[in-house]
Amino acid sequence: MDREPVDASADIARFLRRLQWGLVALAALWLVALLGPILTPFVLAALLGWLGDPLVDRLERAGRSRPVAVTLVFVLMLMLVVLVVLILVPMVERQVVTLVEALPQYRAWFMETALPWVEQRTGIEITTWLDPQRLFELVRTHWAQAGGLATTLFGYLSSSGFAFLAWIANIVLLPxxxxxxxxxxxxxVERVEVMIPRDHLATVSRLAKESDEVLGAFLRGQFIVMVALGAIYAIGLTLVGLKLGLLIGMVAGLISFVPYLGAATGIVLAVLAALVQAQGFDLKLLVLVGVVFTVGQLIESYILTPRIVGDRIGLHPVAVIFAIMAGGQLFGFVGMLIALPVAAVGNVLLRFARERYTQSRLYAGEGPRIVVGVQAQAVPVASASADDGGAAGNGNGNGNDGA
Structure with a gap:
């Protein structure tokens, strides 16, 4: 049986509407790129407001008014920032100073221990095509240039009234x-909901709810996991006697939003630090370092991630890395801030598009035939059958009469 032909005008109109929305999205992206330098405090404030809104709603349900709940959450956020600035920043600064002071020791270990060991095991004379002395001199030179660049940048901010005022304005505007x-x-949220067409409200509400769940699991949940892992690694490495344990643990925790990347990076850095610190192969220290990261991974895999993050994210590690790099390349620091939220929402939209596609007639092979300029007149099946039967009967009757 032939499929029902349809007019192409409806499909063309639908395509034009989608094209209009696509142009609007491109215009919005262009506007974000244009206003990128001033969007940073607004994006950060929106993220902080979204992160704190569930706690405000919970306090409201407990009987407190909205202004009181907002004030309590806002004061809590300020206290956390003050604690980080007063406690964590000085500790990190001491760790960085320790690392800088130990750089000659790392250089000696690399030249006298690591490089000969690699050449002996691989049989490759690395020094014939790579000059380690020149490499370290290059690193030292760029380190000095980086320090000079930082000093020059700070001097520029101090001397340029507009840039300095903009920097101060961002700090003041954020809270x-x-x-x-x-x-x-x-x-x-209510005002945005009012603007949604009523025939699309159910679909948009569903997608918004799924996006909020994904973003909540990733941003709120993953942030807690990152902080917890950073604390576990930093405290554990410090307790086992690693001098740079706090710095290495924090770095491993901060990049743990990519599965296994934080642990792998932390293990490599901790093993190198342990070898240099012990001036040789200290089996006990290396085993303790391995125990710290093993315990951290077990806690993350069986306690933190299942209970806090869950399995609703659906973002592949490669997609996470690509989103951050693409956001930074396209929109700078603002792009890096919004990269993961945009990727999470995009993942929800892709799942929705896949669901609609697999339920469509096109996927099932039942797509309509498009006939332009032809109007098909539907003929009821029962009527057609009756006409065929009547014609057959008349033919038989005429034959009988003739006979």
Whole structure:
């Protein structure tokens, strides 16, 4: 039986509507790129407001008014920032100073121990095509240039009134904008919901709910996992006697949003630090380092990730890395801030598109035939059958009469 032909005008109109939305999206991306330098405090404040809104709603359900709940959450955020600045920053600074002071020791270990060991095991004379002395001199030169660049940049910020005022304005604006986003978050959501066409409200609400779940699991949950892992690694490595344990643990925790990357990087850095610190192969220290990272991975795999993050993210590690790099390349620091949220929402939209496609007639091989300029007139099957039967009967009757 032939498939029903349809007019192409409806499909053309649908395509034009989608093209319009695509152009609007491109215009929005162009506007983000154009306003990137001033969007940083607004994006950060929006993220902080979104992160704190569930706690504000919970305090409201407990009987507190919205202004009181917002004030409590805002003060809590400020206290966390102050604690980080007063406690964590000095500790990291001491670790960096320790690392800089130990650089000659690392250089000697590399030249006298690591390089001969690699050449002996591989049979390759690395020094014939790579000059380690020149390499270290190059690193030292660029280190000095980086310090000079930082000094020059700071001097420019200090001497340039506009740049310095913009920098101060961003710092001052961030807490103010965060407070307003916390206070008016539900109102902003309601106003956006009012603008959605009524025939698309159910679909948009479903996608928004799924996006919020994914973003909540990733940003809120993964942030807690990163902080917890950083604390576990830093405390554990410090307790086993590694001098740079705090710095290595924090680095491993901060990049643990990519599965296994944080642990792998931390193990490599910790093993190198242990070998240099012990001036040789200290089996006990290396075993303790391995125990710290093994315990951290077990806690993450069986406690932190299942209970805090869950399995709703659906972002592949390669997609996470690509999103961050692409966001930074396209929109700079603002792009890196919004890369993971955009990737998470995009993943939800792709799942929705796949679901609609697998339920479509095109996927099932039942797509309509498009006939332009032809109007098909439907003929009821029962009527057609009756006409065929009547014609046959008349033919038989005429034959009988003739007979």
């Amino acid at each position: 103010i904008l965060t407070f307003y986003f916390l206070r008016d978050w539900d109102l902003l």
